[in-house]
Amino acid sequence: MHIYNLLLINMQLSKAIQNKIDEFAPYAELMPGVVVLHLIGDFPVVYMSSKGLKTLGVTLQQLIDLGPDYHSRFFNIDDMADFLPKIESLLRNNNADESFSYFQQVKCAGEKDWTWHISSTRLFMWDENGKPLLTITTAIPINQMKHIEAKAERLLKENNFIKQHIAAFATLSKREKAVLTEIAQGKTSIEVAEALFISPETAQTHRRNIRAKLSITNAIEFAEYARAFDLI
Numbered sequence: 406m407h408i409y410n411l412l413l414i415n416m417q418l419s420k421a422i423q424n425k426i427d428e429f430a431p432y433a434e435l436m437p438g439v440v441v442l443h444l445i446g447d448f449p450v451v452y453m454s455s456k457g458l459k460t461l462g463v464t465l466q467q468l469i470d471l472g473p474d475y476h477s478r479f480f481n482i483d484d485m486a487d488f489l490p491k492i493e494s495l496l497r498n499n500n501a502d503e504s505f506s507y508f509q510q511v512k513c514a515g516e517k518d519w520t521w522h523i524s525s526t527r528l529f530m531w532d533e534n535g536k537p538l539l540t541i542t543t544a545i546p547i548n549q550m551k552h553i554e555a556k557a558e559r560l561l562k563e564n565n566f567i568k569q570h571i572a573a574f575a576t577l578s579k580r581e582k583a584v585l586t587e588i589a590q591g592k593t594s595i596e597v598a599e600a601l602f603i604s605p606e607t608a609q610t611h612r613r614n615i616r617a618k619l620s621i622t623n624a625i626e627f628a629e630y631a632r633a634f635d636l637i
Contacts, residue, residue: 421532422444422451422530422539425529425530425539426442426451426452429442429452430452430454433452433454434454434455436454436543437545438456438543438544438545439453439454439456439457439460439522439543439544440452440454440456440457440541440542440543441453441454441457441541441542441543441544442529442539442540442542443539443540443542444538444539445496445537445540447472447473448473448476448492448540449468449471449472449473449475450465450468450469450471450475451469451539452465453465453468457544459514460511460513460514460546461511461512461513462514462515463514478512479511479512480509480511480512481509481510481512481519483565484507484508484509484510486568487507487564488507488509491505491507491526492505492526492540495526495527495528495540496528496537499528499535499536499537500528501528503527503528504525504526504527505525505526505527506524506526507523507524507525507526508521508522508523508524508547509521509524510522511544511546520546521546521547522544522545522546522547523544523545523547524542524543524544525542525543526540526541526542527540527541528540528541529541563632563633566629566633567634570619570630570633573618573619574634576618577618577619580601580611581611581614581618582636583601584597584601584608584611584612585615585627585630585631585636586631586636586637587600587601588615588624588627588631589627589628589630589631589632589636589637590631590637591624594608594609594612597611597612615627
């Protein structure tokens with residue numbers, strides 16, 4: 406069992422932290438979204454508002470017992486790749502006015518699919534030496550907001566596409582990127598040549614080279630690359 410988990414189970418949180426949680430909890434219950442307090446380190450939950458506990462179908466003690474495993478049980482770990490650098494920056498800067506927002510997918514009680522939330526995190530409590538002790542996160546489901554959930558899904562897929570293909574994209578020359586931009590807009594080799602003031606043969610050669618470098622097999626993939634890397 407993790408050391409911090411033993412600490413929490415044995416109710417040995419510092420008196421200052423416990424007092425802070427007790428003081429804040431009534432206000433958290435009045436907020437429209439879910440409110441979560443994490444202990445800095447492996448970020449176990451030390452407090453979650455009742456709305457969040459109901460959403461997950463657990464008790465606070467069950468979350469405390471899970472420790473950091475809470476994250477893998479209720480959240481899509483693929484989202485963490487973007488989250489971790491932001492939390493590291495937050496801790497490094499140690500600025501009381503700084504926060505960051507992000508989309509995350511949550512596994513709600515009784516649901517098979519992920520539910521998208523928009524969340525925001527900032528520092529919440531410091532020790533007597535100014536070292537951060539707790540973070541606070543607020544989360545609001547966006548599945549009720551028209552079009553937002555679909556857009557968040559597209560953003561995640563696009564982000565994953567970039568991570569998987571950035572090395573291949575980096576092999577393209579400046580001219581090849583220009584050609585890719587034109588092709589992605591549905592232009593033929595002749596139209597590409599006219600737009601870039603090159604010969605049709607040169608445009609066709611660039612097209613073949615781009616296909617080879619990016620392993621492109623159809624016209625749709627040209628557009629997918631162009632959108633992901635902000636060429637169109």
